[in-house]
Amino acid sequence: MARKLAAGNWKMNGTRAALAELKAIAEATATTDVDVLICPPATLVAAAAETAADAKLSIGGQDCHAATSGAHTGDTSAEMLKDAGAAAVILGHSERRTDHGESDITVRAKTEAAQDAGLQAVVCIGETLDEREAGDTLKVVGSQLTGSLPDGITGENTVVAYEPVWAIGTGKVPTLEQIGEVHDFLRAELVARFGAETGNAIPLLYGGSVKPGNAAEIFAVSNVDGALVGGASLKAADFAPIAAALAAS
Numbered sequence: 001m002a003r004k005l006a007a008g009n010w011k012m013n014g015t016r017a018a019l020a021e022l023k024a025i026a027e028a029t030a031t032t033d034v035d036v037l038i039c040p041p042a043t044l045v046a047a048a049a050e051t052a053a054d055a056k057l058s059i060g061g062q063d064c065h066a067a068t069s070g071a072h073t074g075d076t077s078a079e080m081l082k083d084a085g086a087a088a089v090i091l092g093h094s095e096r097r098t099d100h101g102e103s104d105i106t107v108r109a110k111t112e113a114a115q116d117a118g119l120q121a122v123v124c125i126g127e128t129l130d131e132r133e134a135g136d137t138l139k140v141v142g143s144q145l146t147g148s149l150p151d152g153i154t155g156e157n158t159v160v161a162y163e164p165v166w167a168i169g170t171g172k173v174p175t176l177e178q179i180g181e182v183h184d185f186l187r188a189e190l191v192a193r194f195g196a197e198t199g200n201a202i203p204l205l206y207g208g209s210v211k212p213g214n215a216a217e218i219f220a221v222s223n224v225d226g227a228l229v230g231g232a233s234l235k236a237a238d239f240a241p242i243a244a245a246l247a248a249s
């Protein structure tokens, strides 16, 4: 069985003032019986890790470079994130695949770098609306999964997040049947490639317009082990009920 994980992706939102909200999230989820991860922008990782030092909540980055160091202006290595107090890093988010042209090969190299640095990799995949309407969803996410995950991963160092691109920040959510179809498929693919023990231990998150009002029904879908939450992770009042719904599922 995979562990349950409520993860928040703050994207490019938040200055030091947002640390007060992080504290509120840590307090509001302190006794919630699921893993909780918040990924603030890189500028806040060190301060966030200090803020959450005594909390069970973990802090993660939103991207890392595949190299450990070197001439890569503007980039951050996995080792640097780890050094700043991060426990995890989101990789291959559709906004990075689109805005920065990241391919599965890039994401796979970053995933290896993250794991070498001792970070849990939260690897994101998901189809566009055109791909869904063409009936290609399983083909697309299957190929992203195969291409983005390196060999030798474990249920501790890897999380997979299914985020349909058309559901991100739009308020549109796939039907529960559509989510279930993809998650069951991903689970089967993971088990086929990594074996039953590892394949069943890798948490499968759903992401895309998860809110307090729809979280419980999404968490009831088979092979949904948690959520990667964008907008609703910015406020404790929204995020804490989502984590609570996961704990109750």
Ligand SMILES: O=C(CO)COP(=O)(O)O
Pocket: 009, 093, 163, 167, 168, 169, 170, 171, 207, 208, 209, 210, 228, 229, 230, 231, 232
């Ligand atoms: O992209 C997401 C998380 O990585 C989802 O964002 P929203 O929850 O704002 O739709």
